[in-house]
Every structure is written in C-alpha cells, then in structure tokens.
Amino acid sequence: MADDVELRDLRNALRGYLSRIASDADVARWDRAERFPDEVLGGLAALGVTGLTFDERYGGVGPDYRALCVVVEELARVSGALAWVYLTTVSVAGRAVARYGSADLRARILPQIAAGDLRVSVALTEPEAGSDLGALRTTGALDSDSVVINGQKVFTTGADTAGRILTLVRTSAQARFRGALTFVLVPADADGIEVRPLDKMAGQAAHTCEVFYTDVRVPRTEIVGDVGGALDILFAALDSERVCTGAMGLGIAQGALDKARAYACERKQFGKAIVEHQAIAHLLADMVISVDSARLLIERAADKLQSGAPCGHESAVAKIAGSEAGTSCANGGMQILGGYSYMTEYGMERYWRESKLYEIAAGTNQILRDSIAKSLVGQSVRYRHCN
Ligand SMILES: Cc1cc2nc3c(=O)[nH]c(=O)nc-3n(C[C@H](O)[C@H](O)[C@H](O)COP(=O)(O)OP(=O)(O)OC[C@H]3O[C@@H](n4cnc5c(N)ncnc54)[C@H](O)[C@@H]3O)c2cc1C
Incomplete structure (x- = not known):
C-alpha cells in the first residue's frame, strides 16, 4: 500500500x-x-x-x-x-x-x-429496479454449460464501448435476494445484445445506455462467484463503488475550489479583488471545510476497505460527504464566477452539471441516509438497492 x-x-x-x-x-x-x-x-x-x-x-x-x-x-x-x-x-x-x-x-x-x-460496464439498474434491486427481472436460465439471459437494463454507462458487461441476473424466483441473483461477465458483442445510448445532461463522452438481452447465451465459465451468490459480491462491489463515488464528488469539489479561488483573487469589482469581499471569502472557506471533511471521511473508508473488514457504514458516510461536497462546491463556484460560470470556457458549469450524478448513483443519498439511520437502531436495510 x-x-x-x-x-x-x-x-x-x-x-x-x-x-x-x-x-x-x-x-x-x-x-x-x-x-x-x-x-x-x-x-x-x-x-x-x-x-x-x-x-x-x-x-x-x-x-x-x-x-x-x-x-x-x-x-x-x-x-x-x-x-x-x-x-x-x-x-x-x-x-x-x-x-x-x-x-x-x-x-x-x-x-x-x-x-x-x-473496459467493463456494470449493469444492475433496470426500468423497474433502481433503488430496489430485489425487483430485478432480467433472468438467467441455467443449462449444463451456459446461462441464457433475457431482459433489459437501463443506465448502463459505457455499455456501447465496453468489452464486457458485468450483468446482474435473476437465476431463481424463490427469493428476492439471497440465493436468487447471479453476476455474469457478458461479452458485449454476444449475440442477442442490443445497446441504445440515452441522451443525458453531463459526462456525454461516456454513453449511458439501455441494454436489451434476447436469448443471450454465455458459457457458465463467465459467472462471477457462485450461482445465486451475487449478494455478497454486490455488497463488496457497492462498498468500493460508494467510496469511489465519494471520491468523484471530492474531485469536483477540489476542482471547483481551485478554479473559484484563482478567479476570486484575479477578478476585481468595486476597486478590489472579489476575494476581499467577505461574502466571497466565506463561500471559499465553506468550500474548504467541505473538501477537508470529505477527504478525511473518504480516507477513513478507504482504510477500512483495505483492512478487508465490512465497511458499509464508512462507505455510505464517505459517499454522501464526497458527493455533497461536490454539489455544494460546484454551486459555490458558480456563484463566485458570476456570469462567467455559465461560459463553457471556465469549466465550472461542467462541474455543476456533473456533480448531481454522484448524489444519485451508487445508492441515492436518501437510501444511504436511511441505511445509516437504521443501523443506529440495529435494523438492516442493506438488501435495498443500489448501484
Ligand atoms: C448518468 C447515470 C449513470 C448511471 N450509471 C449506471 C451504471 O453504470 N450501472 C447501473 O447499474 N446503474 C447506473 N445508474 C443508475 C443509478 O444507479 C440509479 O439511477 C440509482 O440507483 C437510482 O435508481 P433510480 O434512478 O431508478 O431511482 P429510484 O430508485 O426510482 O428513486 C427515485 C427517488 O426516490 C427515492 N427513493 C426510492 N426508494 C426510497 C426509499 N425506500 N426511501 C427513501 N427514498 C427512496 C430515491 O432516493 C430517489 O430520490 C446511472 C444513473 C445515471 C443517472
């Protein structure tokens, strides 16, 4: 390390x-x-x-x-x-x-x-299964050497340029989660896959897609883990994805802070640099506080991941702190740059558009707050969600 x-x-x-x-x-x-x-x-x-x-x-x-x-x-x-x-x-x-x-x-x-x-895309979300992955309908029917996949995913980012799509499928109707879901590393060019990019507001260089599976036959060798064993993988994958999604928010927060600080020192109004107006200086101070606290929480969660111990709590806290640092710093940055923030040349409007995703993906911040709150009183909501 x-x-x-x-x-x-x-x-x-x-x-x-x-x-x-x-x-x-x-x-x-x-x-x-x-x-x-x-x-x-x-x-x-x-x-x-x-x-x-x-x-x-x-x-x-x-x-x-x-x-x-x-x-x-x-x-x-x-x-x-x-x-x-x-x-x-x-x-x-x-x-x-x-x-x-x-x-x-x-x-x-x-x-x-x-x-x-x-490159690998991850296909968890379906039209009827977003936060509630127990509602997942895409099926994987097993025969002696293959799994045959039928169904539809939505919001699969990068599916049209990936080599593989890590697809979560239902291999049993007997339960919503444990024993019922399986991960398959599907070759993206397999017969029966159709990918349709969606129009979206930010990060358009990576297309977010619908993926349709019609009798997609994949050898059993491409199953990740055990048949029906996706739940533990999902927990592990989501912990890592959440810490990283927090880190994405932090990247935006840090970038917005750097750009806003440089601009506030340079831009003069009423005879002085705008950073000398207290309203602007306090906005910057609040951005620093968001960045520093998110960074510490993300480092804590990364260390817990490294230790191999369960880190559902730390990853949820880090994801919320990082993503909300991203949205609040992008928002503050827009205010500091004034009218220029709207101009693509400055890159601030891109932060503002992109930051919202991190509050939604990898488990919405409401679902994660729910999970943090429930764990305070000893109830588990880990089965609900999410990518
Ligand atoms: C640009 C983009 C890229 C994405 N990339 C991927 C990807 O690569 N792979 C993938 O699998 N998915 C991806 N997603 C999907 C993303 O993970 C989902 O959007 C997310 O899990 C939320 O699901 P949903 O959109 O169906 O919202 P819903 O689950 O329908 O939620 C809608 C609202 O209701 C709230 N809500 C729902 N249930 C509860 C509850 N029990 N308590 C309180 N509030 C609740 C939610 O917090 C949210 O505010 C992507 C999404 C976007 C926008």
Missing part, C-alpha cells in the same frame, strides 16, 4: 499527465462530440493505475484503496466520463473478479484490465 509520499507523487504524476492530455477545452469537445477518449485510459495503464484492485499475479499493483481514491478523484476533477468508466472497470469489475471470480476468470480478465485493454 502506498505511503503518503507515494500518494503525493501519484497525484502529481496524474495531474501532470491529465493536464497535458485532457484540458478543459478537450473535455468539453469530447462531451460535445460524445466521444470517449480511449487514448487517456490507455495512458493510465502506462502509469500503472489500472491494476489497483488486484495483485501482481494478474498484472496488478494492489489492492490499494487510498491510491484508487486518488486516481478517481483526479479523473473526476478533469472528466466525469473518464472517472466513471475507470470506476466500473477497475473498482467494481476488477475488484469483483479478483475477490470472487474463478482462477480461470481471474487469469483471463484481470491482466486485460491492468493493461488497459478491457
């Missing part, structure tokens, strides 16, 4: 790389053209950060969850689309296969992720 100096060096290396290859203007252009910048992800593999959730046997350099959070934060500071695709591939699929996949699946899949050659 990287120490503080190594994490600082990692952050500096990423910032240097991203500032060369993904300027605000580049990112705005990719979003407008709805084109995913494959070349940026390829460069991340060269920096050695696509193997942070598994060990060197499979080409990885992990697991290292603090480092993972630094990468996600720095990517989100630059582009939500990049951060999300990295997250589903490395944090969710990489971690799920490393922890629960068969030896054969680990040996085939993880080196491709580490090399930056494989």
Whole structure:
C-alpha cells in the first residue's frame, strides 16, 4: 500500500499527465462530440493505475484503496466520463473478479484490465429496479454449460464501448435476494445484445445506455462467484463503488475550489479583488471545510476497505460527504464566477452539471441516509438497492 509520499507523487504524476492530455477545452469537445477518449485510459495503464484492485499475479499493483481514491478523484476533477468508466472497470469489475471470480476468470480478465485493454460496464439498474434491486427481472436460465439471459437494463454507462458487461441476473424466483441473483461477465458483442445510448445532461463522452438481452447465451465459465451468490459480491462491489463515488464528488469539489479561488483573487469589482469581499471569502472557506471533511471521511473508508473488514457504514458516510461536497462546491463556484460560470470556457458549469450524478448513483443519498439511520437502531436495510 502506498505511503503518503507515494500518494503525493501519484497525484502529481496524474495531474501532470491529465493536464497535458485532457484540458478543459478537450473535455468539453469530447462531451460535445460524445466521444470517449480511449487514448487517456490507455495512458493510465502506462502509469500503472489500472491494476489497483488486484495483485501482481494478474498484472496488478494492489489492492490499494487510498491510491484508487486518488486516481478517481483526479479523473473526476478533469472528466466525469473518464472517472466513471475507470470506476466500473477497475473498482467494481476488477475488484469483483479478483475477490470472487474463478482462477480461470481471474487469469483471463484481470491482466486485460491492468493493461488497459478491457473496459467493463456494470449493469444492475433496470426500468423497474433502481433503488430496489430485489425487483430485478432480467433472468438467467441455467443449462449444463451456459446461462441464457433475457431482459433489459437501463443506465448502463459505457455499455456501447465496453468489452464486457458485468450483468446482474435473476437465476431463481424463490427469493428476492439471497440465493436468487447471479453476476455474469457478458461479452458485449454476444449475440442477442442490443445497446441504445440515452441522451443525458453531463459526462456525454461516456454513453449511458439501455441494454436489451434476447436469448443471450454465455458459457457458465463467465459467472462471477457462485450461482445465486451475487449478494455478497454486490455488497463488496457497492462498498468500493460508494467510496469511489465519494471520491468523484471530492474531485469536483477540489476542482471547483481551485478554479473559484484563482478567479476570486484575479477578478476585481468595486476597486478590489472579489476575494476581499467577505461574502466571497466565506463561500471559499465553506468550500474548504467541505473538501477537508470529505477527504478525511473518504480516507477513513478507504482504510477500512483495505483492512478487508465490512465497511458499509464508512462507505455510505464517505459517499454522501464526497458527493455533497461536490454539489455544494460546484454551486459555490458558480456563484463566485458570476456570469462567467455559465461560459463553457471556465469549466465550472461542467462541474455543476456533473456533480448531481454522484448524489444519485451508487445508492441515492436518501437510501444511504436511511441505511445509516437504521443501523443506529440495529435494523438492516442493506438488501435495498443500489448501484
Ligand atoms: C448518468 C447515470 C449513470 C448511471 N450509471 C449506471 C451504471 O453504470 N450501472 C447501473 O447499474 N446503474 C447506473 N445508474 C443508475 C443509478 O444507479 C440509479 O439511477 C440509482 O440507483 C437510482 O435508481 P433510480 O434512478 O431508478 O431511482 P429510484 O430508485 O426510482 O428513486 C427515485 C427517488 O426516490 C427515492 N427513493 C426510492 N426508494 C426510497 C426509499 N425506500 N426511501 C427513501 N427514498 C427512496 C430515491 O432516493 C430517489 O430520490 C446511472 C444513473 C445515471 C443517472
């Protein structure tokens, strides 16, 4: 696991790389053209950060969850689309296969992720199953050597450019959750898959898609974990995804703070820099408080993930703190930049548009508050939700 100096060096290396290859203007252009910048992800593999959730046997350099959070934060500071695709591939699929996949699946899949050659989308959400994944209807019928999938997913980000879609299917109607759900690593080009991108308000470089499965036959070897064993994988995957989603919010919060501070020192009104007006200075101070507290909570959750202990509570708290730091700092940044905040050139409006997603995805903040509150009085709501 990287120490503080190594994490600082990692952050500096990423910032240097991203500032060369993904300027605000580049990112705005990719979003407008709805084109995913494959070349940026390829460069991340060269920096050695696509193997942070598994060990060197499979080409990885992990697991290292603090480092993972630094990468996600720095990517989100630059582009939500990049951060999300990295997250589903490395944090969710990489971690799920490393922890629960068969030896054969680990040996085939993880080196491709580490090399930056494989992108994986995660398909949990369905039209009737968002926060309530127990309502999931996509079925996986098992025969001797295959699982045959029928159904529909929605909001599957990156499905049209992924090599694999990690798909949650119902393999039993006997229960809502335990024993009834199974993860299958479906080849994205399998016969019977149709992907339709949706029109959305932010992060358009990574398409968020509907995925239709019609008699999609996948060998049983592509099942992750046991048949009916998705629940434990889901908990583990969601813990990691939530900490990382918090880190995405933090990336936006830090980026908004950096841009707003620079602007407030430069922009003069009424004969002085606007940072000298107390209303603006206090907005900046509030942004610093949000960033610092979110960072500490995300580091705490990353350490708990690293320890291997259950971290449902810490990941929920970190996700809420990071995502709400993102929305509040983006909002503060818009106010500080005034009319210029609306202009795409400054990148603040992108933060504002992108930040909302992190309060919704990976378990909405209401569902997670519900879970935190219920655990105070000893009730479990872990079965409800979410991606
Ligand atoms: C841009 C984008 C990208 C996404 N990418 C992916 C992806 O890659 N893979 C994937 O599987 N999913 C993805 N999602 C889906 C995302 O995880 C879901 O939107 C999220 O889980 C919420 O589900 P829902 O939208 O169906 O909302 P619903 O569950 O219908 O919730 C609607 C509202 O009701 C509230 N609510 C629901 N139940 C309760 C309750 N019991 N108590 C209190 N409030 C409640 C919610 O908090 C929310 O405010 C993405 C979504 C977006 C917008």
